[in-house]
Amino acid sequence: MAAPRVRSHLGAGDGARLLVAWLASAGSLGVAAWLLPGLEVDSFRSLLLASAVTGVVGLLVRPALVRVTAYVGWIAVLLAGLLGQALVTYVALQLVPGVSTTVSAAVAAAWIVAATGSAVAWLGIAGTDDAFVSALVRRLPPAATVEDPDVDGIVFVQADGVPFPVLQWAIQAGATPTMRRWVTGGTHVLREWTPQLPCTTPASQLGILHGTVDRVPAFRWYDRELGRLLVANRPADAAVIEARASDGRGLLADDGLSVSNLFTGDAPRWFLTMSRARVARGSAHNRRTVAGFLADPQGLMRGLVHTVAEIAKERFQARGQVRRDLTPRVHRGWTFAGLRAVTNVLMRDLNTSIVAEEMRRGRRSIYVDYVDYDEIAHHAGMFRPESLAALDGVDRVLGTLERLAATAPRRYHFVVLSDHGQSQGQPFAERHGTDLAGLCARLMEEQVESVDAPVEGWGRADAVAEEMAAPGIKGHLAGRAADVTRRHLGDEREDDQRGAPAVSVLGSGNLGLLYVHGPTRLTLDELSLRWPDLIPGVSNHAGIGFVAGIDVAGRPWAIGRTGRIALDSLEVEGTDPMAAYGEHAARVLRRAVLMPEAPDLYVNSTVDEGTLDIAAFEPLVGAHGGLGGWQDRAMFLVPRELLGSLPEGRIEGADHLHRVLVGMLTSLGHRDGIDL
Structure with a gap:
């Protein structure tokens, strides 16, 4: 169609x-x-x-x-x-x-x-339908003349956190008209792919953009090499993570653009990208793009009016959940209302303006992340009306970009994908009366540092503040703003860890990580010798599905209440603790446990086999990071013309998906000389 x-x-x-x-x-x-x-x-x-x-x-x-x-x-x-x-x-x-x-x-x-x-x-x-498109067309520069107009471009649109079953239902229900038109018209095909553990944006986006899922054990973790906490959406830390993974041949290396991502994919240009936020401070091109957006009354004032409306809508919907006693739910305050307005109004419009401008310039490939659905579903739930409305908002963006592509100097294909899915349930601390750090502290009889504040949304604000900051007086106010967002990231400390507890427990959705600070990783045997009650106490807890680590021989194990499984040979002693998580669970957990950066002990919550409820170790109703439910069921909407690049079987792992996407680019004539 x-x-x-x-x-x-x-x-x-x-x-x-x-x-x-x-x-x-x-x-x-x-x-x-x-x-x-x-x-x-x-x-x-x-x-x-x-x-x-x-x-x-x-x-x-x-x-x-x-x-x-x-x-x-x-x-x-x-x-x-x-x-x-x-x-x-x-x-x-x-x-x-x-x-x-x-x-x-x-x-x-x-x-x-x-x-x-x-x-x-x-x-x-x-x-x-014409309004926002017309406003953008008026603001955009004239279409550029490109040297290779016969080479088609690709726009990769990441609909952050959308589970495959949710999008499939939305398309069937007609709740996403653009994507429904693509699927029913035969121009696109909807597929499912399986993220590897951890099911988080940093791991998946690093794999998609740079072709590796190594060295990222969660959203944030204690890095033994640096001796401090790494938070993937803190710009300085994102730069460290990308430097470890980049080989110069990322997905966007051939005249690509990274927009609102954690990493660049080796793109020569980027905008609001965490790993380059500080580098981008001096970019006149970036300032000119934002200035064009803000100086237009349809940009700034439209954004402000819609921002106020979004805040009011969030407060009404949050109170509605309380009045109707919807469960599971979490507290949604004014802070989240403001954050939602930033991600679902200002960032959405700004991202769309940037992508539209770069299509008009003939950029070969663009990868942009829209976090709308993910951010709201974290606090409201996967199928709640406000979450589905956010998904519809992303769908309307796709319609806008599709129409603007008609004015570009080359033809564009649109590939839509999510980096992971989501699961939902009552948070662990609310359900069991103690957080994971408190449970471990009691069993170990040690002081344990708890790091479980939600950080994804505030990282976006941090990237904006960092890009606005600049050396000297011009960047003073923006630098202050960046300091505020770092406090929300829960990482005010720099390299100085003196006086910090020797043990940290971090939450990444329903995946917990226990680290004993030091340069070497402790085995299950060493943990048992030092704290005999720790592993039995955690694995036998009613809210814990399994714990995982390596033994003294380096062999990976998952341990549950009534049995354990050797993750390398899949030999089970007693009851298989992985049975409730799917046939792929032991396989993806093995890779994660064997990662050198893995914690001394991984902890995963239970999953209810009837409702698919999990229990996040963060105060979130919708979560992802571990195993259970739909968090490892991601979606992939691909143009039928590019189906030849897809494998016959399951796409498992973001590194595998990276190879598929590179194949698409190559089939269109991109990447000359890059993959040699």
């Missing part, structure tokens, strides 16, 4: 909506004149003329404003976003006879007009 195309002409409906917007702008300017003593207008005709002139002046002034502010620095970019429209309004009002204003009145009037205009646009224009 053919994709809707971007129209190059105005229809009757467009003319009517433009007329409504013009009248609304004039009316809001009249309200501003009535409210503000420094703004005077002698007639409605002058209001109409002032509104029209403001639009024309904006078209002339904003491009120059964007270039100047991008050259000066990030603070100027922010000021342009906040005050740029005020400058446009002031200049326009000075040109219109019958209107007089002061600078302060022009600033206030600009905000009143922009807020009113955004509200009207949201009701009368932004609700149409």
